Amino acid sequence: MAFRFNFSIDENENNESDAHDKVDLQLCSPKHAQEWAEKTKQIVNPVADSSPRPGTDEQRDEMPSKKKLLFKAAKEHDIPEDLNKALENKVMERVSDLYYVNMSVVEMICLDGADREGIVSKSVSSHSDLIPGVYEGGLKIWECTFDLIDYFSEAEIQFTDKTVLDLGCGAGLLGIVALKGKAEKVHFQDYNSTVIDEITLPNTVANCINEGSRMGSGGDGKTSEPPSKRPKKAERSPDALTKCRFFSGEWSEVSQLLLNSNKTFSKYDIILTSETIYNPDYYGALHDTLAQLLDKNGRVYLGSKAHYFGVGGGIYLFEKFVEERKVFRTSIVKIIDKGLQRCIMEMAFKDSS
Incomplete structure (x- = not known):
């Protein structure tokens, strides 16, 4: 299927590339964005364009270097008994054998009252x-999500029988890839409960239903069927869905909820996270969450831009932050030099095997 781009570029008084703050790449493929830029002769960076950031120069100027962090309470979201409820009024798209809800339709539904936040x-x-x-930023699918998915295939990352956390999951595509890779269990976390209810959960349900017995039953999950605009009706709960749990809230709050849970909790073999290090103010909370939830021999796979304009974060700043704390060892395992540089980092405890 074709990627969908919604562009609305406003010229600023200096006619600089700041105009890209108005670019909305809902399923951004750097290749396709670059092609568009070349055709229109615009200096628009396909990676930087959709970096999470405040939308105006004034907002960026007002952003303090040190911000008082807000701690959104954590909660677990139940999977509805009637799975069709999760898919109600949803329009599905498809990319890389993954089903996902059409974001524009979700936004319209939310504006009509479904978004309590x-x-x-x-x-x-x-x-x-x-x-x-x-x-x-959970209402968008960011470029590094697809960078990570490509890397999983290239590096032959194995999810079989692993416990996996998709941290800052948004659409949940990384966790769904792990689920299709026969992970033992997959947990999804996003800051906003609306994102979990309206995007992550429906995406997971749709993939489980549409893949049917292929997920977790020995199939490769691949199909040549055309995209389905309407998700299939759920006649029963797919086995793969029983492996999933969904959480919303700030990282440290979710971490404490899991660690204090009455349910048996085992730390994660793999933690996946994409474009979550844009704001340096959050580095401490993210670092501590990874340290608390990762198994002693586990791995973190993190996708990020080299630098996030307007908010100051980026892969090399985070790498320095992690190294100074001497808990994890880090390795940049892939660099993507299309437009603004993007990287994939692998993290593991210093004393792990």
Whole structure:
């Protein structure tokens, strides 16, 4: 299927590439974005364009270097007994053998009252995909998600019988890939409960239903069937879905919820996270969460841009932050030099095997 681009580029008074703050790449393929840029002769970086950031120069100037962090309480989201409820009013798209809800339709549904957090209306009114402490970008699918998916295939990362956490999951595509790879269990976390209810959970349900017995039953999960605009009806709960749990809330709050859970909790063999290090103010919480939830011999796979303009974070700054704490060893295992540089980092405990 074709990737969908919604572009709305406003010229600023200096006619600089700051105009890319208005670019909305909902399923951004750097290749396709670059092709578009070349055709229109615009200086628009396909990677930087969709970096989470406040939407205006004024907002960026007002952002303090040290921000009081807000701690959104954590909660677990139940999988509805009637799975068709999760798919109600959803329109499905497909990319790389993964089903996902059409984001524009979700936004319309949310504006019509389904969004109890009000993050869609706030995002629209502020022209921003990042409102610190309110909305953290989960309504979009960012480029590094696909970088990581490509890397899993290239490096032959094995998910079989692993416990996996998709941290800052958004659409949940990374966790769904792990689920299709026969992971023993997959947990999904996003800052916003609206994202879990309206995007992550429906995406997971749709993939489980549409793949049917292929997921977790020895099949490769591949199919040549055309995209389905309407998800199939769920006649029963797929076995793969029983492996999943869904959480919303701030990282440290979710970590404590898991560690204090009455349910038997085992630490994760693999933690996947994409474009979660854009804000240096969050590095401490992320580092501590990884340290608390990763198994002693586990691995973290993190996708990030080299630098996030407007918010100051990036892969090399985070790498330095991690090294100074002497808990993890890090390795940049892949660099993507198309447009603004993007990287994939692998992390493991220093004393792990």
